[in-house]
Amino acid sequence: MIGRPVLEIEGLVGATGLSPLIDCSVVTGDLGLVSAFVERWYSETSTFHLSVGELMITLDDVSSLLHLPITGALHNFHALSAEEAIFLLTELLEVSAEEARAETTRSRGAYV
Numbered sequence: 001m002i003g004r005p006v007l008e009i010e011g012l013v014g015a016t017g018l019s020p021l022i023d024c025s026v027v028t029g030d031l032g033l034v035s036a037f038v039e040r041w042y043s044e045t046s047t048f049h050l051s052v053g054e055l056m057i058t059l060d061d062v063s064s065l066l067h068l069p070i071t072g073a074l075h076n077f078h079a080l081s082a083e084e085a086i087f088l089l090t091e092l093l094e095v096s097a098e099e100a101r102a103e104t105t106r107s108r109g110a111y112v
Protein backbone atom coordinates (compact mmCIF):
# COMPACT_ATOMS: atom_id res chain seq x y z
CA MET A 1 0.00 0.00 0.00
CA ILE A 2 2.92 2.36 0.64
CA GLY A 3 4.77 1.26 -2.50
CA ARG A 4 4.75 4.68 -4.13
CA PRO A 5 8.30 5.92 -4.83
CA VAL A 6 9.15 9.10 -2.94
CA LEU A 7 12.46 10.74 -3.84
CA GLU A 8 12.92 12.31 -0.40
CA ILE A 9 12.75 8.90 1.25
CA GLU A 10 15.09 7.34 -1.30
CA GLY A 11 17.60 10.09 -0.48
CA LEU A 12 17.28 9.46 3.27
CA VAL A 13 17.64 5.70 2.83
CA GLY A 14 20.59 6.17 0.46
CA ALA A 15 22.36 8.41 2.98
CA THR A 16 22.26 5.60 5.56
CA GLY A 17 23.99 3.13 3.24
CA LEU A 18 20.86 1.00 3.05
CA SER A 19 20.00 1.83 -0.56
CA PRO A 20 19.94 -1.87 -1.62
CA LEU A 21 16.72 -2.12 0.44
CA ILE A 22 14.96 0.18 -2.03
CA ASP A 23 15.10 -2.58 -4.64
CA CYS A 24 13.97 -5.32 -2.23
CA SER A 25 10.48 -6.66 -2.49
CA VAL A 26 8.43 -8.90 -0.25
CA VAL A 27 6.09 -9.73 -3.12
CA THR A 28 6.33 -13.40 -4.07
CA GLY A 29 4.32 -15.48 -6.46
CA ASP A 30 4.48 -18.55 -4.21
CA LEU A 31 2.27 -17.90 -1.18
CA GLY A 32 2.54 -21.57 -0.20
CA LEU A 33 6.30 -21.16 0.27
CA VAL A 34 5.80 -18.11 2.47
CA SER A 35 3.13 -19.95 4.49
CA ALA A 36 5.43 -22.93 4.97
CA PHE A 37 8.16 -20.70 6.42
CA VAL A 38 5.66 -18.86 8.64
CA GLU A 39 4.39 -22.16 10.05
CA ARG A 40 7.91 -23.31 10.85
CA TRP A 41 9.08 -20.07 12.54
CA TYR A 42 9.67 -20.24 16.29
CA SER A 43 9.87 -16.75 17.76
CA GLU A 44 11.18 -18.04 21.08
CA THR A 45 14.44 -19.15 19.45
CA SER A 46 14.31 -16.97 16.29
CA THR A 47 14.78 -20.08 14.17
CA PHE A 48 13.01 -22.08 11.50
CA HIS A 49 12.34 -25.75 12.33
CA LEU A 50 12.69 -27.69 9.09
CA SER A 51 12.73 -31.41 8.31
CA VAL A 52 16.52 -31.22 7.87
CA GLY A 53 17.03 -29.48 11.20
CA GLU A 54 16.97 -26.08 12.81
CA LEU A 55 17.87 -23.04 10.71
CA MET A 56 18.87 -19.65 12.08
CA ILE A 57 19.29 -16.60 9.87
CA THR A 58 22.35 -14.65 10.99
CA LEU A 59 23.31 -11.03 10.47
CA ASP A 60 25.88 -12.26 7.94
CA ASP A 61 23.08 -14.03 6.02
CA VAL A 62 21.08 -10.81 5.92
CA SER A 63 24.14 -8.92 4.70
CA SER A 64 24.73 -11.45 1.93
CA LEU A 65 21.11 -11.71 0.83
CA LEU A 66 20.28 -8.00 0.88
CA HIS A 67 23.76 -6.74 -0.10
CA LEU A 68 23.94 -4.53 2.97
CA PRO A 69 27.18 -3.47 4.60
CA ILE A 70 27.23 -4.52 8.25
CA THR A 71 29.74 -2.03 9.64
CA GLY A 72 29.87 0.76 12.16
CA ALA A 73 27.64 1.60 15.07
CA LEU A 74 23.89 1.07 15.15
CA HIS A 75 21.99 4.26 14.36
CA ASN A 76 20.43 5.91 17.37
CA PHE A 77 17.04 7.46 16.63
CA HIS A 78 15.57 10.25 18.73
CA ALA A 79 12.03 9.81 20.01
CA LEU A 80 9.31 11.53 17.99
CA SER A 81 6.15 13.06 19.28
CA ALA A 82 2.90 11.88 17.73
CA GLU A 83 2.58 15.21 15.91
CA GLU A 84 6.10 14.85 14.43
CA ALA A 85 5.25 11.33 13.28
CA ILE A 86 2.01 12.53 11.68
CA PHE A 87 3.91 15.32 9.91
CA LEU A 88 6.51 12.88 8.54
CA LEU A 89 3.86 10.40 7.41
CA THR A 90 1.92 13.08 5.56
CA GLU A 91 4.94 14.83 4.05
CA LEU A 92 7.23 11.93 3.15
CA LEU A 93 4.85 9.03 2.61
CA GLU A 94 1.98 11.16 1.31
CA VAL A 95 -0.42 9.49 3.74
CA SER A 96 -3.54 11.47 4.59
CA ALA A 97 -3.59 13.19 7.99
CA GLU A 98 -6.54 11.00 9.04
CA GLU A 99 -4.65 7.78 8.18
CA ALA A 100 -1.55 9.06 10.00
CA ARG A 101 -3.55 9.95 13.12
CA ALA A 102 -5.27 6.55 13.06
CA GLU A 103 -1.92 4.76 12.77
CA THR A 104 -0.28 6.68 15.61
CA THR A 105 -3.38 6.07 17.76
CA ARG A 106 -3.37 2.35 16.89
CA SER A 107 0.34 2.05 17.75
CA ARG A 108 -0.11 4.16 20.90
CA GLY A 109 2.51 6.74 20.00
CA ALA A 110 4.99 7.66 17.34
CA TYR A 111 5.71 4.02 16.43
CA VAL A 112 4.78 3.35 12.84
